[in-house]
Amino acid sequence: MIEFQDVAYSYGGGELLTGIDLSLPQGSFHFLTGPSGAGKTTFLKLCYGELVPSSGRIELFGRDVRGMSRDDIAWLRRRVGVVHQDCQFLDHLPLEENVALPLTVAGRDAGAEAADLKELLAWVGLSKQRGSLPPELSGGERQRAALARAIIMAPEVIVADEPTGNVDWEMSLRLLQLLVELHRMGKTILIATHDINLIRAAKQQTQARVLRIRNRQVQLAGADL
Amino acid sequence: MSLGADLLAMATGDRQADRVVPPTGFTARLTLFTAAAMAFLAVFALALSLATGRLADRWSDALARTATVRISAPMGQVEAQTQAALRVLETTPGIASARPLGDAEQRALLEPWFGPDLPVDTLPIPQLIEVVETGDGYDAQGLRLRLQAEAPGAVLDDHTRWRAPLVRAAERLRLLGILSMALIAAATGAMITLAANAALNANAQVIRVLRLVGARDVYIARAFVRRFTLRALSGAAAGTVLAMIAIALLPGAETGGGFLTGLGFQGAGWLWPLVIPPLAALTAFWATRTAAFRALRELM
Numbered sequence A: 001m002i003e004f005q006d007v008a009y010s011y012g013g014g015e016l017l018t019g020i021d022l023s024l025p026q027g028s029f030h031f032l033t034g035p036s037g038a039g040k041t042t043f044l045k046l047c048y049g050e051l052v053p054s055s056g057r058i059e060l061f062g063r064d065v066r067g068m069s070r071d072d073i074a075w076l077r078r079r080v081g082v083v084h085q086d087c088q089f090l091d092h093l094p095l096e097e098n099v100a101l102p103l104t105v106a107g108r109d110a111g112a113e114a115a116d117l118k119e120l121l122a123w124v125g126l127s128k129q130r131g132s133l134p135p136e137l138s139g140g141e142r143q144r145a146a147l148a149r150a151i152i153m154a155p156e157v158i159v160a161d162e163p164t165g166n167v168d169w170e171m172s173l174r175l176l177q178l179l180v181e182l183h184r185m186g187k188t189i190l191i192a193t194h195d196i197n198l199i200r201a202a203k204q205q206t207q208a209r210v211l212r213i214r215n216r217q218v219q220l221a222g223a224d225l
Numbered sequence B: 001m002s003l004g005a006d007l008l009a010m011a012t013g014d015r016q017a018d019r020v021v022p023p024t025g026f027t028a029r030l031t032l033f034t035a036a037a038m039a040f041l042a043v044f045a046l047a048l049s050l051a052t053g054r055l056a057d058r059w060s061d062a063l064a065r066t067a068t069v070r071i072s073a074p075m076g077q078v079e080a081q082t083q084a085a086l087r088v089l090e091t092t093p094g095i096a097s098a099r100p101l102g103d104a105e106q107r108a109l110l111e112p113w114f115g116p117d118l119p120v121d122t123l124p125i126p127q128l129i130e131v132v133e134t135g136d137g138y139d140a141q142g143l144r145l146r147l148q149a150e151a152p153g154a155v156l157d158d159h160t161r162w163r164a165p166l167v168r169a170a171e172r173l174r175l176l177g178i179l180s181m182a183l184i185a186a187a188t189g190a191m192i193t194l195a196a197n198a199a200l201n202a203n204a205q206v207i208r209v210l211r212l213v214g215a216r217d218v219y220i221a222r223a224f225v226r227r228f229t230l231r232a233l234s235g236a237a238a239g240t241v242l243a244m245i246a247i248a249l250l251p252g253a254e255t256g257g258g259f260l261t262g263l264g265f266q267g268a269g270w271l272w273p274l275v276i277p278p279l280a281a282l283t284a285f286w287a288t289r290t291a292a293f294r295a296l297r298e299l300m
């Protein structure tokens, strides 16, 4: 599903990630940890084609990300649902339309899929807030809305960047619950977090593995985590 | 994506797609106003071009190839001098025909000035000879000299020579009118490009989000293009209608009264201004589309 071969990523300031050899198979559940600024968000962006590696090769769904056109990337975005660290909503549209946005831009009639949308909003517990504008929502509501938007296209892969970044423990567990349910449906999951407790809670419910960024390398952590 | 498909998509519209870009009241009103003002000006430039075109045609066609020789001589000599002048004219290269006007024709010419009861026979009215040139024209200077020698009372009145500068001026005016229309179109395109660029920059974050959720550039561009095209169309339609009303309300005068009163449209000419709103829409469509794709390429 996601293949890294000797990948390095550097920007103007120097090399951020290097020597990454990894494979995230279909149906796997991975956490990604590391100190702030270690490159977690950068790694995720490499995983959904927002960034291309400086060297090495990344294959997504069997295709090299280098040489993908803008339209290919758009196509990729429909197969990888992303929960962004800062959510990224259109503040002038109500929650409901934000969640349905991937359908809208794909030219699908959100009205025809209203039943699915309603069900999805109920599943993340946002039925009552469907008409609210994003700035009116609480942090946890925004995170759940971002998750709902990430999965509305039924993507094969779900990538979440600090999905529990600004919510309390109870809400974190609730979000984790949703992700675990998606994993049970066969989705490939990748979550960046520095919340050890969240990882522990997940390990009790499902087969989750942990990737750790250390010394610019991304490696599978031992069983101690 | 083809241009045709794009135009079609715009005509059929997509209310949901329109909503993804937040409404911008101020830019929208400015674009509407600009399109209306430009269309208003374009209608006048068009009226100017059409009117001066008519004028130039009338002046150059009607009497272009004719001249008049006027014989003013004491009563007894008119006939002889007329014959002498005709002989000179017949032998002048570049003159197709020369014909003395009859009494009835002369009276008809003078009637508007002196009334129908003019006693032409008893008045010392000069004899007129109508001269028609060939396409090549003749040497007026040489003809004048020869006429002077043969018929001292003959004066060559050369319409073409004094009309030529007027025709040139009218043609120049028509050219300026056409140039003005081209400039108005270019300025409209430029202003819409500026407005579209401002809108694209103001919405950089929106564009980012749309891309994150899988929108193709075509889709994003279309959302902007549709807006600006519709605004330009409605603004230009309003401006065109206002200008047409203004022209229809210009105080009238008898036909051919003069240049200023001939500024209106005539008959089917009234259909011409209706071309302006679609042209404005097309200009906006093209300008926004170009601006959008350039901005999207730069906005990585």
Ligand SMILES: Nc1ncnc2c1ncn2[C@@H]1O[C@H](COP(=O)(O)OP(=O)(O)OP(=O)(O)O)[C@@H](O)[C@H]1O
Pocket (backbone or CB within 6 Å): A011, A012, A013, A016, A034, A035, A036, A037, A038, A039, A040, A041, A042, A043, A085
């Ligand atoms: N294109 C870039 N230009 C400048 N700096 C960059 C660029 N890309 C990444 N960085 C820097 O790389 C570092 C890693 O960024 P990244 O967002 O991946 O960290 P992170 O692990 O997600 O951190 P956090 O836990 O705070 O979200 C940061 O110091 C960031 O400023």
Ligand SMILES: [Mg+2]
Pocket (backbone or CB within 6 Å): A040, A041, A042, A085, A161
């Ligand atoms: Mg981050």
